Amino acid sequence: MSTHLNDGSLTPLYQQLMEEIKVGILNNEYVPGEKILSEMELSELYHVSRITVRRAIEELCTEGYLVKQQGKGTFVNPRKMSRKIEQIGDVMGFSEACRACGMVPGAKVLTVQRCPVRADEKRFFSLDSEENVLYLQRVRTADGEPIMIENSFFPYNAFKSLNPNELNDASLFKYLKNTFGRTPTSTSQTTLEIVRASTELATYLDIITGDPLFYMNAYFLDQNKEPLLIGRQYIVGSRFVFNF
Template sequence: TEGKYATDEKIPSESELSELYHVSRITVRRAVEELCSEGYLVKKQGKGTYVSQPKVIRKITQDKDVMGFSEACRACGMEPGAQVVNILRCPARSDEVRFLGLPPQSDVIFLQRVRTADGEPIMLENNFFPYEPFKGLLTAYEDLTNASLFDYLESRYGRRPESTVSCTLEIVRASSEQASYLSVITGDPMFYMNAYFLDGEGKPLVIGRQYIVGSRFVFNI
């Protein structure tokens, strides 16, 4: 915690720490276990214990206090980034039609970006907007590169995600495509967050389906 060991650096063994700080190995073991449980350290089988990478902390429940990825990164002392993967017009699925209040056979704008913290990929962001009011997004590649989506929506459209009517979180395993975008191994555990966002007037705005690297993210209530 004092910056003596850098991220991904291996710390000394229990016996070395015991001698270094003149405490028992049991005390050292308990301290290491506590730091592992809090996410500061990670044990790698057959290799030792290493300093973990910093984690982004974000709330699960988002009622009138929605925090975007960029804001969450900066609150944790990290610099957010975004690379646009796709901006497409595609047919709306049934839940998108229902939530966004669209006529049958409508289209949506699919915006996909890789979000980074201090240059490290953290999240594959998949957002779905009603086509007609947001068709300008199709030409917003540059505007949405290394930018806050929430801030962009507010400046361009005068609307910002303010709350969710539903937000679910589950554990999934990375597909080969997701793994390639997020620099993880296929099959690695990830968070999958599915959220339905309302604007400040309580009107449906966007559906977010995000795949998040589990080792780099912490959710709290």
């Protein structure tokens, strides 16, 4: 890592230092959970004042890259989980993504129910207004920590035999393959945006109301390009990186 910040630059030194540390974290040059150098050490290494170092560290704490522990020092926030985003020919399930990051995936079924069909579900599954969808809601964990609320919607008639007891601590994609012979292999459309956690979601996810979440809405097709399921996931922003 360069230790030469640009003194004549229009970008304030604390911002340059922030970028140095941030890129180090994103490129795994820092180990998550690792204690970073002290203010004095950073100040000597980068030839900047301690005020500059302090400001850079404060901003990186605000952005969630670092975390201060009273009396112990400043640490690199535990690694955000990295996951390959769903794209044509390469749809990665949560369990698989989790294991690829060296973490143990978990799942707990919150609810399974028969629901009236909504406009976009009717269109995607080619259902009639009187038909129903099967709604499966689970909380997904990585190493025991809640990462997302997974909402999955299926055409009711084809999936009414879905057994929720087999979906605790199990891969949904693997279950669909083994039980129904169908594999999500692509998405017809996916939107990704940021929303704030409602009180309900915050409770399930062990975060604070208003904390930012990824909201991903995806229409999954199976290996024969037939509509398979709609996923509406709420993913904890501070615990997830999309990588594509």
